[in-house]
Amino acid sequence: NLALLSANLALLSKWGWKYKTDNGSLWCKVIKAIHHSTRKHEFLPVRKSISGYWKPIASTVLNLSAEGMDFVANIRGVVGVGDTISFWQDPWLLSGALKDHYPALYSIEKKKSATVQQRLQNLNNSRTPKWQWNKNTLTLEETSLSDQLSYLIT
Structure with missing residues (x-):
């Protein structure tokens, strides 16, 4: 059912959005501690070797571009003080990083x-x-x- 799939993708995308905007919350800190890599930057961090709820959520959101819905391209950070947005790695000035x-x-x-x-x-x-x-x-x-x-x- 297309409506159910769309609703599911919207809810999963909302988790991606909340991760990017609630970065001071406990659940975001836990996700970052488990999945963040210092070797490479991903818009939503996910370690493929670790199972759990976050892996399918982040993978689905990041792979939406294959379905013609590019989640990352539609996100742009609001700078404010500038202490939470990565200059090079987050989209804030142009479309994309x-x-x-x-x-x-x-x-x-x-x-x-x-x-x-x-x-x-x-x-x-x-x-x-x-x-x-x-x-x-x-x-x-x-x-x-x-x-x-x-x-x-x-």
Whole structure:
């Protein structure tokens, strides 16, 4: 039944949404402690080797794009203070994460999990980037991309 499937997907998506918005709650902290990986960033963390309720929920939500319903593409973080949104890994400025729009810059980022607050400073009502690259000299392409991203941010 299509209506039942749609309702089920909507409810599962709501759990994905709550995970991203309730990150200070106990259940989110438990999920993060069990499933979070420091090696790679996933929009919803899930360890395939661990069974339980979260694995099918997160897997279903992340695989909605195969059904033509891209959950991640329809989510965008509201920055606020900027201490809960990952600068590179969460969608907040463009549709999708900046790491996907600027892979060359993401590859030279010193702290890939940096928050928006850690990468931007407010000066005279304007946001200015505080880059931390893992090398001292940027290529011409990297400089151009950095300038382009700086322009988008300010």
